[in-house]
Amino acid sequence: MTPPAERLPVDHRPVEHRPVLRVRDQGELVAAVPAMLGFHPRESLVLMATGGRSGHRLGLTLRVDLPPPEHPDYTDHAELVVASAVRGMLLDEPAGVIAVVVSESGDPPRALPHPLLARRVASAIEAASLPLHASMWAERTAGGARWACYEPCGCAGVVPDPATTAFVAAVVAEGRVVHADRSALAALVAPADPAVLRRREKRLIQATDGELEEHGGEVVLDPAAGVFLVDAAIADAAAGRLVLADDRVVALATALGIDEVRAEALRRCAGPHAMAAEQLWTALTRETPDPEAAEPAALLAMSALLRGDGALANIALDRAEGAWPGHAFAGLVRRAAMAGIRPSVMREMLTRSVR
Structure with missing residues (x-):
C-alpha cells in the first residue's frame, strides 16, 4: 500500500x-x-x-x-x-x-x-x-x-x-x-528513556486503579483543573521553563484523557500561544508512555497541520497510531490531513468554536 x-x-x-x-x-x-x-x-x-x-x-x-x-x-x-x-x-x-x-x-x-x-x-x-x-x-x-x-x-x-x-x-x-532527513524529524517524537517511561506507566496504572493519590501523586479528574494544568504548562513552555517531572507528566496524561480538556487543548493549537502549545505537545509525546502518548501526539499533528507542516503531522500521527491503534482523535486528525483541508480553514473552524 x-x-x-x-x-x-x-x-x-x-x-x-x-x-x-x-x-x-x-x-x-x-x-x-x-x-x-x-x-x-x-x-x-x-x-x-x-x-x-x-x-x-x-x-x-x-x-x-x-x-x-x-x-x-x-x-x-x-x-x-x-x-x-x-x-x-x-x-x-x-x-x-x-x-x-x-x-x-x-x-x-x-x-x-x-x-x-x-x-x-x-x-x-x-x-x-x-x-x-x-x-x-x-x-x-x-x-x-x-x-x-x-x-x-x-x-x-x-x-x-x-x-x-x-x-x-x-x-x-x-x-x-x-x-x-525524515528520520531526524521522527526523532522529535521518539519515546524517551524506556526506564523513565516504565516508571511513569506504573504510576498511570496506579492512577487508573485509584492508588496514586495515596502515594502523594496527582490525578486530574476535574475538567476545569485539567485545563488549568494544561494552560500552566503552556505558559511555562512559552517562558522557556517547562520541566516535565514524573508527577507532571502523569497529571497531564490523565487530564488530556478527559474529553473537555482535550477539546480545550485543541483550541490552544490555534490560539495566541500556539507555538508554546506545540512545544508542550512535542515534549509530552516523547515523555508520556504508551498508550497515553497518543493524546499529545495527535495534538502535535493538529498543531503541525495548522502551520502547514505536513511532514511533522504525518510523523506525529504515526506515533499516535503506534501508541494507541484505532485512537479516535488521531483518526480524525488523519482524515483531516488526507482531505487536504487548508490550514486557514482549520484555524477558522477552531477559532469559531471558541466564540
Whole structure:
C-alpha cells in the first residue's frame, strides 16, 4: 500500500502579505524542496503546486517514497505512487505542477533514474489538464548535488548552496527548521528513556486503579483543573521553563484523557500561544508512555497541520497510531490531513468554536 503523501503549503498567509521571492532556475528549485518539506528527502517523488495570480507561485508540496526499481512489481507500484501523489496535489486546485525525482540510483546524466515514473507523472498531470512546468531529477537536495531535466528539456546543473538563495533564506528566517532527513524529524517524537517511561506507566496504572493519590501523586479528574494544568504548562513552555517531572507528566496524561480538556487543548493549537502549545505537545509525546502518548501526539499533528507542516503531522500521527491503534482523535486528525483541508480553514473552524 502506498503511504499517504506528506503535504506542506509553503505559506498560508494571505497572498497580499507574502513577500515575492523568485526562484531563478531549476537548481534553486531543488534547493527549496527541503525548506518546504522540513527535511532533505531521499528516494522520493516530490510534487509542487503552482498558483496565485501569476500561476507560478509555489504552493502545496507533496512527497511520497519512490518504488525500488528492482521490485518485481515496479510498474504497478509506480502507478500507485503517481496516483497517490497526483490525487493529493489536485486537492489544492493548482494552476500547474513541478515534479522532482530525488534519487541517487542510476548513472546520470546519460540515464536518469526512474524514467517510467517520470513519464507516468507527466501523463497524469496532462490528463488533469494542467501544465507540467518542469520534470526533474536530483541526486540529493543539498548544495553541490547534480540535477537534470527529463526529456525533452535535457538541461542539467548543480544545486546551489541553500544559504545563498533568497527563497530558502527567507523561509529559514521565518523559523522553519530543515532536518537532515525524515528520520531526524521522527526523532522529535521518539519515546524517551524506556526506564523513565516504565516508571511513569506504573504510576498511570496506579492512577487508573485509584492508588496514586495515596502515594502523594496527582490525578486530574476535574475538567476545569485539567485545563488549568494544561494552560500552566503552556505558559511555562512559552517562558522557556517547562520541566516535565514524573508527577507532571502523569497529571497531564490523565487530564488530556478527559474529553473537555482535550477539546480545550485543541483550541490552544490555534490560539495566541500556539507555538508554546506545540512545544508542550512535542515534549509530552516523547515523555508520556504508551498508550497515553497518543493524546499529545495527535495534538502535535493538529498543531503541525495548522502551520502547514505536513511532514511533522504525518510523523506525529504515526506515533499516535503506534501508541494507541484505532485512537479516535488521531483518526480524525488523519482524515483531516488526507482531505487536504487548508490550514486557514482549520484555524477558522477552531477559532469559531471558541466564540
